[in-house]
Amino acid sequence: METLIVQTGMRHGRVAELARSSMGVLSIGRGYDNDLVLTDAHIAPRQIRLFRDGDIWRMEVLDNTNPVFLNDTVVDTTLPQVNPGDAITIGRTRLTLHSPDQPVEKTRKLVLANWLSGGSVGFLLPLAVLLFAAAVDLVVVYLLQSTDLKWGGLLSAAMLGIAIALGWAGLWALGGRIIRHQHHFGLQLIATASVLLLATFIELSANLLAWPFHNAQASELLEWIAYFAWVAILLHLNLLIATNLMRTGIAAVLLSAIISGGLYAYYWFAESDVEYNNSVPSYSSTLLPPLLPGSKGASAEEYFARLQKEAGKLGKEN
């Protein structure tokens, strides 16, 4: 191994605090004549020396005032062998050793950036994806929810949905143009359309999941979770394409939490004041057709016993 690389601090990216050996030697200390100068009051002016011994590297401790650790073991006066991946602790500083031929993997960000810069997806493919998503949504809604078997209203809703998706993708493309100097409108549109398609099924499954609870609060909670989930996925993809943010996942989850939490708080406050003028209670109104024959519900005894328990709580809230 010709050269050895020493990395100080644990910070990645941005500041490369790396030192490279030259002529088979690398000295470390507080003094300015060292190869790697560390500003740490607990380190001697000349602290350690790493040197090549044939094919291997060894460490020499030049000052014993404070202990020097190699992989958390105190180094005595011998000259221990060091290898890439070892950690050296001196004073309050931790150093990591690397070999220059250590393979560096391509990151996912890099792959994405590579792919994004590879070329445009054009406009026809995204549009086809969007139309497909809208058509699936239309058919699903028609088959599961339409009671008058009319297409007009559903079609106009689908067209509105398409317009909103185009606008949304357009806004993110504008954002991308500003932040990354690349709009990627086609990709934004594909991402948006795919998530809208996913949302159709996420919201359906929330409805199915809520059914066994027969509880208004459970239905509401699952609805909000479904909403939160697909908004988070959508924002994650949008951010990934439009920005260079390090943690788009966390940012998307936070944004979605803020949006859905804010909306929930808005409805909660809006409703809390009108509770007494509102003469309709909140209850579980989900009805599902017979899908699983043989599933039994509560008996009359059980149901009315639980209802008695609820009645017992009347007037005990405050």
Next chain:
Amino acid sequence: MITHSTVQLIHGPRRLTVWFALVLAGITLATMTYPTTAANRATELFGDNSTMVRQIRVIDLASGDKFSTGSGFIISPEGLMATNYHVVSSYIHEPEKFRLEAILQDDSVETLDLIAVDVVHDLAIVTAGTAVDTYFALSQKPLSKGDRIYSMGNPLDLGQTIIEGTYNGLVENSRYRKILFSGSLNPGMSGGPALNTNGEVIGINVSKGGEQISFLVPVAHLATLLKDARAATDSTDFSTRIAADLMADQQRFYDDVIANMNSERALGELQVPKKLHPSLNCWGHSVDEEDIRYEATHQHCQSEDAIFVSREIYLGSFRYSFEFAETEELNRFQFYKLLESRFMHRPSYVHADEDEITPYRCHDDKLSLASGNWKVSTCMRSFRELGGLLEVSMVMASLDYPDKAAVVKVSSSGISRENAFLLLRSMAEAVAWKR
């Protein structure tokens, strides 16, 4: 002969003319006499009785001015006065905020005390504590449809009036059978007396239904209340009395309703209970238009009665409905989406606030009965000051068939907890599919 006959001829027409004139005069007199005597009777009744009718005012203590007005009339030598419960209800609920006073014909003012209330029949007895010489007699004679009756009171604070109308029997389809008075009562006349031609009280003005349709409380309820008021020693706790009256009244009603629950009639492919109480009013309709892809038959029965308890709370509503729906064109998901839009609690008429009624508590679940599987939602809330009377609403929808379903709804306000559970459970179990 000729002369004689001529005389006769001459006499003949003359006598005819005289007869004709006499008959004409008679008819004219008769047509004139009838309204004259009727008008005279009203004039006489007003003259005889106006001193025994008072305007009753609820005075807002803070502003010292009138908050609401009604009428009242003297019914005993010790000065007891009858009026409506709803005229004095603000004072009953908030005695620290109001007081009661009566305005006499000479504009002098008396302060009133409350003696007795009958919330169910909307009656109250008040007194100024001073003995009187003249007072109304309570009639004990039955009336026949078409009899003239006269109602007195102080409409819209415009001064004392008398109006004339006819007795039209007792209201049908009602739990508290009031007198149907074909005359026009107006706000402010509440609590005033309705008199027969002899000047005896046959009823108490209470409410208005429409053009020339007004209602009177039959005087028998006032006689009972007067007897109770005289027999009672301690009658200051009116809230307890009101709650007890409401409790006893709902008990009588729901005993009958629940006892009737077994009887069955057909609705589509369903067997449902018949009309559960003679006082209910039932309606039906069906939907089978071409562009609606299902057929539905719907029947609902409801009580037309409402007991005034306070400005926010009217009790006594009871309603149930059965709906049978089937479809050939909708798939099962579409059909149950449609049912979801029917699976709704009936909005309540009670718009009371937090200190009068608790928030709703609901229990929703899947229920398996002999008739099959149902989704049931029951919600209830409790009136805080009425001995725990409840407002309840139950909705249930059948879940067993992809193309036909039943939706059952029951709601009641002013029902005891015990009766509520009996009612809901017997209703849930009374609906069945036809064999």
